[in-house]
Amino acid sequence: MNYTKGDRMQFEVVIGLEVHAQLNTKTKIFCSCPTSFGEEPNTNVCEVCLGLPGALPVLNKEVVKKAIALGTAINATIHQKSIFNRKNYFYPDLPKGYQISQFEIPIVEGGEIFIDFEDGSKKRIGVTRAHLEEDAGKNIHHGNVSHVDLNRAGTPLLEIVSEPDMRSSEEAVLYLKKLHAILRYLDISDANMQEGSFRCDANVSIRPKGDTKLYTRAEIKNLNSFKFIQKAIEYEVERQIEAWEDGVYDKEVVQETRLYDTEKNETRSMRGKEDSAEYRYFPDPDLLPVLVPDDMLAECIQIPELPDQKRDRFLKEYGIKEYDANVITSSVEMAHFYETMINEGAGAKNAVTWLTVELLARLNNGITLMTSPVNAIKLAMIVKRIEDGTISGKAAKEVLDYLMENHISVDEAVETLGLRQVSDDGAILEIIDAIIASNADKVAEYRSGKDKLFGFFVGQTMKESKGAANPAKVNELLKQRLDN
8 A cells, every 4th residue: 555644544543541440449459548538648558558578468348349330330241250360560659569450350351331422423442351459659759859658559449441442532532531420420439530540541553544453552651631641642643653654663663651741742652561471460379269249249230320321311301402411411410410400490401501501611710510609409590580581591690600609599699689570561561662652753664564673672672671671571562562
């Protein structure tokens, strides 16, 4: 095949992702040390997670339950018998000189996650496996001095490995967002990327279009934001394509681990990538095989409604657009917020707009949906006051702005701001009659066929009422007066 330099369409991108999700247990995977974040360095530690001689690990039952829940959610095979292995490597943040992980028999094998595109189409991404392991500590660098904080050592992780089924950075981010949502819906991980409890390694390679061979992949390590994951993948793809076009692919694209520099927007070599044989896996002699009894399995596979199921139910029950349903169910917090609004009596379609457009646009400076001063009940009340004609849509925006700064009820805000609509026929007719009396020439023109003048009368009526008149009532009553 002849290649035209610069024509990126000649290449296909191949991406596989490995996600490390920290499970939200109170204690670590093999000891009773707390997993709390942000403590003083080396205070959440004991003989087991420090790797001291003679200390024996004891498996935390809760991590097994949470792994089974994920396996159920992604239609995977749950192995009722699995084993832990020792993965041997030497870094300062790994006190034992090995990591306890799962290799030959993971607790979860196979599975699938479906990603949704804006045009309504879907794509299946295969999941190879999800296995349990312990986290390492954290190296902290200060100039020429490095410190090791082992608070995180022994924290329970679920490593979720995808098939190399993604063909763009966009697909990779969609997959990660769907997986992130599933973990949050299941309540097995807080998946907080800023705190490192949802970390991603991206394996990226390219190949000529039509080729089925898997070429050399580079692993980009420890990406912790959707934005940087996308940028890192896009940079790496460009780097590999340029190397191919320049005839130096075999020299510059090698199996290695690379880091992404967020300031320079580039990946750079960190170390050679080890094969599994180099880790010298063998069953951990201190841990028995994990045997999941039938009654425990039956309990763990009872999982809550997941994003796709909730989206389909919202479409059926509330009649909203599929795009809106996808947005609302993209996070468990937003889905719960929306459904609370519906249960409070807000109209389904108006609730979508006021949640996804109006309220979300006002959340800044670290304010989230869960910490918003306007909760679901208040926002539902704003929608109800629009729907019952108490306030106009424009006035409702003023009310929302006011409530973001003042902790009072919706009705109190309406009265304080003087935004209650006038819907009384008599009061509106009094204004209309005065306008008609003072604009006899325009009334005559309107009645002779100049229908566009109707807008003039609407505008004058709203102006005289200082915007307080109910627009629907104004239109209705003007029609009555002018057409008679």
